[in-house]
Amino acid sequence: LPGMMASDPATPLPAGLPAEIEQARLFAAIGELMNTLFPGPAILSIDNAHLSDQATIELIQYLASSICILLTCRTEEAPADHPLRLACRPLKQGGHFAGLKLERLSQSQVVELLQQVAGGMLPDLTARIGSLTDGNPLFIQAWLQHLFETGVCYVDAAGAWAITSHALPAAPETVHRAIQKRLERLSPAQQRIFDLASLAGSDLSYDLLHHASDLNEPVLRTTLDELLEMGLLSEPRQAGQSELSLIHESYGEVNRAGLPAWRKRSLHSRLAAALQFVAADLDLAAPGLAHHYQLAGEPQAAFEWYVRAGQVAQRRFAHQQAREFYQQAINLDCCETGPVYEKMGHIAHHLAHYADGLHWFGLALERWIALDDLNGQIQAYYSLAECAREQSKFKPAADSAQLGLSLALEHPELPDQPRLVGRGHIILSNALRSGQLAPVDRIQWHYQQAVEIARLLPDDQLSGEACFWLGVIATNRGDYPAALAHDRQALECFLATGNAGWQAITYNNLAYHCLLNGQPGLADQAAQAGLKLAREIGTLHSLGWLLSTLGEIQLYQARYPESRQAFQEGLELVETWGPARLQPGLLADLEEKGFIYREEETLWFKTTDFGDDKDRVVVRKNGEPTYFAADIAYHK
Numbered sequence: 001l002p003g004m005m006a007s008d009p010a011t012p013l014p015a016g017l018p019a020e021i022e023q024a025r026l027f028a029a030i031g032e033l034m035n036t037l038f039p040g041p042a043i044l045s046i047d048n049a050h051l052s053d054q055a056t057i058e059l060i061q062y063l064a065s066s067i068c069i070l071l072t073c074r075t076e077e078a079p080a081d082h083p084l085r086l087a088c089r090p091l092k093q094g095g096h097f098a099g100l101k102l103e104r105l106s107q108s109q110v111v112e113l114l115q116q117v118a119g120g121m122l123p124d125l126t127a128r129i130g131s132l133t134d135g136n137p138l139f140i141q142a143w144l145q146h147l148f149e150t151g152v153c154y155v156d157a158a159g160a161w162a163i164t165s166h167a168l169p170a171a172p173e174t175v176h177r178a179i180q181k182r183l184e185r186l187s188p189a190q191q192r193i194f195d196l197a198s199l200a201g202s203d204l205s206y207d208l209l210h211h212a213s214d215l216n217e218p219v220l221r222t223t224l225d226e227l228l229e230m231g232l233l234s235e236p237r238q239a240g241q242s243e244l245s246l247i248h249e250s251y252g253e254v255n256r257a258g259l260p261a262w263r264k265r266s267l268h269s270r271l272a273a274a275l276q277f278v279a280a281d282l283d284l285a286a287p288g289l290a291h292h293y294q295l296a297g298e299p300q301a302a303f304e305w306y307v308r309a310g311q312v313a314q315r316r317f318a319h320q321q322a323r324e325f326y327q328q329a330i331n332l333d334c335c336e337t338g339p340v341y342e343k344m345g346h347i348a349h350h351l352a353h354y355a356d357g358l359h360w361f362g363l364a365l366e367r368w369i370a371l372d373d374l375n376g377q378i379q380a381y382y383s384l385a386e387c388a389r390e391q392s393k394f395k396p397a398a399d400s401a402q403l404g405l406s407l408a409l410e411h412p413e414l415p416d417q418p419r420l421v422g423r424g425h426i427i428l429s430n431a432l433r434s435g436q437l438a439p440v441d442r443i444q445w446h447y448q449q450a451v452e453i454a455r456l457l458p459d460d461q462l463s464g465e466a467c468f469w470l471g472v473i474a475t476n477r478g479d480y481p482a483a484l485a486h487d488r489q490a491l492e493c494f495l496a497t498g499n500a501g502w503q504a505i506t507y508n509n510l511a512y513h514c515l516l517n518g519q520p521g522l523a524d525q526a527a528q529a530g531l532k533l534a535r536e537i538g539t540l541h542s543l544g545w546l547l548s549t550l551g552e553i554q555l556y557q558a559r560y561p562e563s564r565q566a567f568q569e570g571l572e573l574v575e576t577w578g579p580a581r582l583q584p585g586l587l588a589d590l591e592e593k594g595f596i597y598r599e600e601e602t603l604w605f606k607t608t609d610f611g612d613d614k615d616r617v618v619v620r621k622n623g624e625p626t627y628f629a630a631d632i633a634y635h636k
Contacts, residue, residue: 175250342380351540
């Protein structure tokens with residue numbers, strides 16, 4: 001026809017055929033061409049069939065009756081009403097269609113695949129590739145190609161893969177483009193929900209999206225079903241996990257990278273308000289709320305929630321996590337940080353990080369002085385004294401304690417003045433006793449003052465601390481029954497207050513003094529109870545003492561393997577965190593100062609210089625330390 005038109009332009013065009021007849025003739029011609037080209041059995045492969053237009057899908061339907069066709073498509077991009085699915089339905093009903101769903105590779109399958117292609121085991125790389133790709137074969141291929149292109153991987157002389165660095169590069173551009181291409185096809189409602197989902201983190205739930213998106217429930221349910229069908233969201237349906245989650249974090253990363261800054265702030269603000277409304281437990285939601293408020297550009301609200309998150313973590317004895325939350329609050333630099341400095345100091349003291357404690361309590365003291373907060377200043381002086389004492393800085397410890405006590409005595413108008421005075425007596429006497437800076441009678445007088453104040457208030461915590469240290473004084477004087485009585489009274493007080501930290505260390509003293517009173521069975525029970533508690537709350541300070549005491553008890557009971565194990569664990573703890581006064585060399589230091597002397601290959605402590613009826617053996621002739629050796633280390 002074109003040739004005829006060229007030779008005779010006046011030739012009239014034939015009348016056009018109806019569209020359906022033209023299509024039928026075209027399909028018939030294509031079918032004849034296929035039969036001519038491939039007279040025997042053949043397979044027609046069509047990749048990414050979900051991208052086919054309507055005419056192509058109709059051609060596939062036509063050819064399916066005469067040739068075997070292999071279609072590949074992304075099911076998440078071919079929902080139930082997709083034209084391709086509708087076209088395949090009658091073929092399936094007629095027995096001319098079979099579907100095969102390719103699942104993501106499991107971690108073991110990823111290991112097997114990489115082992116085959118790499119010619120050996122690369123466990124670290126395998127684990128990270130599996131995590132980054134979530135078993136998606138296309139993403140695995142893209143990542144492996146990317147690792148070779150960036151020089152992270154290479155093939156060695158033996159033909160096996162080798163790694164130049166364990167630090168992986170940024171995700172391959174092909175993965176980003178593939179994800180972006182999928183996200184670009186989202187409808188406005190789908191994009192709205194996915195934007196929120198990519199920012200929600202582990203708090204993602206139906207209720208959260210409902211309140212943050214402002215979509216009515218029918219629209220929200222339909223949109224979520226679509227995103228689930230598209231494979232962008234998933235429902236873990238496992239205890240302890242969120243109701244919904246992104247199919248993989250890489251989708252969230254790509255989506256967040258494309259969001260304008262103002263949009264992110266707006267969405268985080270919506271998520272914070274929604275989470276605060278729907279959360280069943282605001283304590284558990286506190287970290288998420290702090291995070292969203294911070295990224296929403298609302299630092300004051302973020303500060304409050306970071307502090308609350310830290311307090312919750314501290315109550316669970318998750319001290320490292322608490323410290324991280326408090327540090328994030330401090331970094332915001334928008335609210336009063338004095339109370340947070342104190343909390344950081346208390347965590348440091350609890351973990352036996354006494355230098356850190358001095359740092360944080362020092363910062364707190366500066367804030368309280370600037371604010372003219374007398375109560376805060378007194379508490380900070382006391383805390384500084386306790387940390388300095390643990391570092392064997394006894395004179396500075398006594399000076400700080402005296403400053404706090406004097407300040408408390410000078411201001412009877414303070415609401416909690418009697419309790420502050422009582423604590424000052426205890427902390428000052430501890431510093432004086434540890435550094436041997438005052439006579440025993442004066443030290444005991446301070447403790448007794450604290451006991452009297454505690455009884456008048458009444459205050460179980462204050463009474464317990466005073467009784468605890470009176471037990472130490474009684475032990476130093478050799479009055480073990482009195483020490484035991486003080487220990488039991490102290491433990492009763494701490495059980496009443498619920499203070500687990502003081503309970504643990506009191507169990508230690510109770511166990512040791514039971515042993516000195518000839519009650520090894522009760523001593524073992526007390527030590528085991530304290531050890532269990534110390535492990536639960538993570539107090540290394542008490543744990544070290546309890547292991548030492550338990551070792552002494554087991555040694556007394558001739559349980560030598562158990563005793564050795566307890567001493568070894570305790571020694572490792574002390575070498576890791578112990579203050580200088582507990583480190584190896586203590587006895588040598590005391591000998592140099594004249595408190596310890598040697599006689600007939602035995603090491604003696606001059607307890608008669610401190611009112612005892614006789615000197616005490618510290619190390620026996622065979623080199624074994626006595627109970628008194630551990631007592632010296634503890635009570636110094």
